[in-house]
Amino acid sequence: MKLLQALRAAVGEANVLIGADAEPYLTDWRKRYSGRAQAVVRPGSTEEVAAVVRACADARAPMVPQGGNTGLVGGGTPDDSGAAVVVSLRRMQRVRSIDSANDTLTVEAGCVLQAVQQAARSQGRLFPLSLAAEGSATIGGNLATNAGGTQVLRYGNARDLTLGLEVVLASGEVWDGLRGLRKDNTGYDLKHLFIGAEGTLGIITAATLKLFPLPAAQMTALAALPSLAAAADLLQRARAAAGAALTAFEVMGRITLQHAVETLPSLRMPLPLAQPWYVLLELSDAEGEAHATTLFEGLLADAMEAGEIVDAAVARSLAEAQALWQLREGIPEAHAKRGGNVKHDISLPVSSIAEFVEATNAELRRRFDWIEPIVFGHLGDGNLHYNMGTVAGTPLAVAFAHEREINAIVNDAVHARGGSISAEHGLGQLKREAITRYKPALEIELMRRIKATLDPFGLMNPGKVI
């Protein structure tokens, strides 16, 4: 085949995978999406990516960019036509430069998020993007999906952490937009088109990212709360008291935590599972241990006096802090082990969340008496993972059998309150159709026109997003 020859010429024989070698790239890690491809190519440089794109464009072969293959919406999996070429960026993992006096770092797309964090830390700096899959997710995938995670409250999402991009366009041309500037008002800010576009407008090959000072001390606590409304009040109190030093505010339902600790023996719950809601708070202090302790304990004491908190466990060591974080981060793994659930990655105005959860739980329970809400997420950003399992005695298959109806109820309730049906995971294949019910038709049309402008032959990750 002519295309395979061109790809081999572009990246070398060893980096064009077919048959069994290609398999691991053709199914997402949750094994919910599977497809076929002409080949999987593994370019090692921007020039090689450009050569691959030109070869595919010449052959009119669709391209599916892929990073760590940790996405949750099938955005990195080809369809089953077998026409696509999967472009894996994982070999491009160089940290090109770190400018610690400018608090910036330039890194290639295939660099694993944890390696980016470590590169920053090696220079006494913080790269704050942090999420459960950070050990295998790549920064290119994080940018293509505008990843969120646990530190968005303070530092913003992947988009907010990006100063510049290098992108291979659908034509195979390379746009060098790598700039380490906090301010640059010289025309349309093109990087924001590619961030969050899930590879449908071009392939991100490198990025210049913002760094921050490492905090001098961190405090972490798990608090037990009587209601979700109390959690919203606690959030306001914590933001007022700690300002930007409040770096995480993660909420977890009692049932969600209970299943997690029952499923993963490594998890240890430091408080009785006696309240309906739990919040993991993290304070990152620029001054030091003593100041952080005073501030944090004052905050918790005030919240307890106000009735927002019933009980709290403050981590007294790094190990205890990590154990609290493991509780939060163990939730997806624990529930996957139990057989999964019907997932929703929603965002709402923070002011609507308590009412949304109460009303939507009630509506779902009226409709399905076997339903069990598994709720956790980034309350500080208005982002909940509002998932649905089944009560003991009802197999999870029953929930999956009703997935479409559950989705419709949840998504309609989110939309009615001005929310989003994909807060941080993206659309991919999973929500590409659903979004057309909720986004204004004019906005979809604008997206379509921009797609046609930047990718006239429709070869960049077709069947995703739009």
Next chain:
Amino acid sequence: MKLLQALRAAVGEANVLIGADAEPYLTDWRKRYSGRAQAVVRPGSTEEVAAVVRACADARAPMVPQGGNTGLVGGGTPDDSGAAVVVSLRRMQRVRSIDSANDTLTVEAGCVLQAVQQAARSQGRLFPLSLAAEGSATIGGNLATNAGGTQVLRYGNARDLTLGLEVVLASGEVWDGLRGLRKDNTGYDLKHLFIGAEGTLGIITAATLKLFPLPAAQMTALAALPSLAAAADLLQRARAAAGAALTAFEVMGRITLQHAVETLPSLRMPLPLAQPWYVLLELSDAEGEAHATTLFEGLLADAMEAGEIVDAAVARSLAEAQALWQLREGIPEAHAKRGGNVKHDISLPVSSIAEFVEATNAELRRRFDWIEPIVFGHLGDGNLHYNMGTVAGTPLAVAFAHEREINAIVNDAVHARGGSISAEHGLGQLKREAITRYKPALEIELMRRIKATLDPFGLMNPGKVI
């Protein structure tokens, strides 16, 4: 004329200005740009803006959106063909809603920035965008130009403060993208196309903006420094010590300040004008006066011991703090009064600034023995207003006569160091041509294609940006 009839039908006779009534809208406030127009229209609602745009589109009349007319690059002034219709948004000044539990506010484009700040404050919240023209600049203009100002270090520029937009497109259709969500990964993030596009892709009519807790205490100081390199070191020290509580870090050259205090009798300099550089530092503390004082004075003492600061004056009252800010904010006015200077609004990696200023000052002085650098700006963002006047005895007209050569030297030096020739003012008419020398041709081409997609007849603020 048919168009004028249609405009009168859209906004009412009283809001279609021609002749002398239109004059104030046809010249920018610095009186550097002047043009003509068929009419100035003053729509009072989004629907009226849409009707105006449809009427203009039907007549193929170019439209020039205008806010407070405080821009610095001629972005809101029509050309002299007389073909354009100026669309003044100033009548659209409603605060549509404030959701303080969600920390958001939705406001119409014509609302003056100061009124937006006040609306937030009335709910105990902070809208942090802050700049010298805030008493007359509108939020719509701030968004169209992605305004910066003095609080970018902590809160970001106008783009970073925006969650949602309402935009009237070139077709007259209204895109309702008003969302109060911190996370929303459902396709291309279109708001970022319109922010900073200077009205060339559509007319922003409303925005949903982020609010923050008001700080419990603020500390302000003016410090005298031996060098610009010391200022960069002080910035690192202050960010490490205070984290996000460091809300302003403004640098000013000695000559710049000296001319300002000599020109504006209201300005009072609390330190001898004996060092080459001065920095205005502001700390915004979530905890209170006592904590802020300890932290701030500790920081200044450490910096003095390290030799980064030679002398410092800490404001002991709100009035003293305002007097320090007046020094900084009086600079543009004072220098305008002296007859102006050749302006550059540049940004660089912070790590390059000291070397840039030294090298470029030297190059300019080699070339023009009469030159006097007037330098100040937002060092924390890498953004300098690197302006050029003349030494005593040489009229300022000499500098203006050499404007093009000075611009070329400065812009080339900025470009060679990976900087931007427009950090926060935009391109408008002033830098539309210059940018083509520095931006990659491919990026200009992408901008052109996006412009053609969203504004196929080229009617939205033609002759600006691109």
